[in-house]
Amino acid sequence: MILPSQRHLFELPEDLTWLNCAYMSPQMHAVSEAGKASVVRKAxxxxxxxxxxxxxxxxxRARFGDLVGGDAEGVALVPSASYGLAVAAMxxxxxxxxxxxxxxxxxPSNVYPWRELADRAGAHVVTVGRPEDGDWTRxxxxxxxxxxxxVAVPHCHWTDGSLVxxxxxxxxVREVGAxxxxxxxxxxxxxxxxxxxVRxxxxxxxGYKWLMGPYSQSYLYVAPRWREGRPLEHNWLMRAGSEDFSRLVEYREDFQPGARRFDVGERSNFVLVPMAMAGLRQLLSWGADDIQQTLGALTERVAKGARSLRLEVPPESQRAGHLVGLKRRGGYAPDLAARLAARKVYVSVRGDSIxxxxxxxxxxxxxxxxxEELDALV
Known part of the structure; x- marks a missing residue:
């Protein structure tokens, strides 16, 4: 289902065109209000x-489990994607x-930890080259x-939305035991x-891009076979019995159940958690299928117009509907994004793609x- 405009829910000036959610999402009013109330509460x-x-x-934790179709026991609350990938690499x-x-x-966050692990283990990082036909899966x-x-991969490439x-x-991966x-x-x-x-x-x-939440609140899902693994850090909340503050000095070797052992310290952040919750609640209300269908119609309009400007666009069948990269032979002027921003139109340049x-x-x-602005600038 194509969803109607939800602009009224966001803090966006009327004369500004923000086509840059992959950089950072604007904040919904509900998320801002949750943050303001939480700051007062922390006082x-x-x-x-x-x-x-x-x-x-x-x-x-439970809401994120709902979003990915998994159990809450498999969800760890972390401050960044790089933190979660470091847990995986460990x-x-x-x-x-x-x-x-x-x-x-x-x-880079999905490259550096694997390079370090390869160095430590005497293994090799193999970079799969960008295929000419755009088929990353093949x-x-x-x-x-x-x-x-x-195999350390995204669902879609961050520069242009091409799918895996x-x-x-x-x-x-499972066939070869990786x-x-x-x-x-x-x-x-x-x-x-x-x-x-996917398994x-x-x-x-x-959490601060497509999950509509605040900066520094992120998520890690861990499959059942890894939930007895080694945490990246040791904080008091991850240990069994931590609910009883009067007995914290009775040090425990056992952990809270599931992936909680991988939680970052101070995961109870009294400002970020309610803000993140407000974002996930709205996402679950919209539904990822309807979001994808709605955004797919917009990016296909982008793609059609870009081709008329002689820009290269991945085929619709090989890219995600919410993110599209526009390439130009010879590349773009280094100040293109800044020139668009001066006109209050915001996108990113990543690699050789807008x-x-x-x-x-x-x-x-x-x-x-x-x-219209691209036509004038490229």
């Missing part, structure tokens, strides 16, 4: 109860000479064999994903305004 610590350190973070098993697969031009499967220990078929890749680590930062919330179908070993998502990433606050008029 009154005498009103906080011991259970408040658990109840709201547990509710957020726990996967890699032998000397094995291969860790990443995509060319992948976001390119990955061609490299994926019994030598592979880890996580179901097909996951099936092959691990699948997914960075869903640039897709989750706008592109449907079900961990029961990743680890999945991370930063990255256009709308959301439900955008309309066909926003797309047409972008195309």
């Amino acid at each position: 009154r610590p005498w009103e906080l109860k011991a259970e408040d350190f658990f109840t709201e973070s547990e509710a957020l 726990n996967v098993r890699v032998r000397v000479g094995q291969r860790l697969l990443v995509l060319a031009e992948e976001f 390119a990955l499967l061609a490299e994926l064999d019994e030598r592979t220990a880890v 078929d996580l179901v097909k890749v996951g099936e092959r 691990a699948l680590a997914v960075d869903a930062t640039q897709s989750l919330g706008a592109l449907p994903l079900d961990v029961a179908v 990743p070993d680890f999945l991370v998502a930063a 990255r256009v990433s709308p959301h439900l606050y955008n309309s066909e008029a926003d797309v047409d305004r972008l195309l």
Whole structure:
């Protein structure tokens, strides 16, 4: 279903065209109000109860589980995607000479931890080159064999929205006995994903883009076989019995159940958690399928107009509906994004692509305004 404009829910000036959700989402009024109320609440610590350190973070954990089709026991609350990927890299098993697969031009947070792990284990990071036909799935499967220990991929490429078929890749990963680590930062919330179908070993998502939440509140999903793993840090909340503040000095070796052992310290953040909850609540109300269908209509309008400007666009069948990259032979002027911003039209330049990433606050008029400005500038 195509959803009507939701611009009224966001803090966006009327004369501004924000087609840059992949950079950061504008804040919904509900998220801002949750933050304001939380700041005031934090000013009154005498009103906080011991259970408040658990109840709201547990509710957020459950809502994220609902979003990915997984159980709350598999969700850890982390400050960033890189934190979650560091947890994954600490726990996967890699032998000397094995291969860790990443995509060319992948976001750095999904490259550096695997390079460090490869160095530590005597393994090799193999970069899968960008395929000429745009089919990342085929390119990955061609490299994926019994030598592979880890496949670390996004659901769609962060520079241009080109897709990876996580179901097909996951099936092959399991056949060869490897691990699948997914960075869903640039897709989750706008592109449907079900961990029961994809079956990743680890999945991370930063919360301040397509999940409509605040900066520094992110998520890690951990498959059942890894939930007894090693945490990145040791904080008091992750240990069993931490609900009883009077007995915290009776140090425990056992952990809270499920993926809670991977939670970041101070995960009960009394400002960020309610804000993140407000964002997820609205996303679940809209539904990822309807969000994707609505945004897909907008990016197809972008693609059609861009081709008329002789820009290169991935075929609709090979890209996500919420994010599209526009390439130009010879590239773009280095100040293109700044020149568009001066006209109050906001996109990103990533690699050799103009990255256009709308959301439900955008309309066909926003797309047409972008195309008009591009026509004048490129």
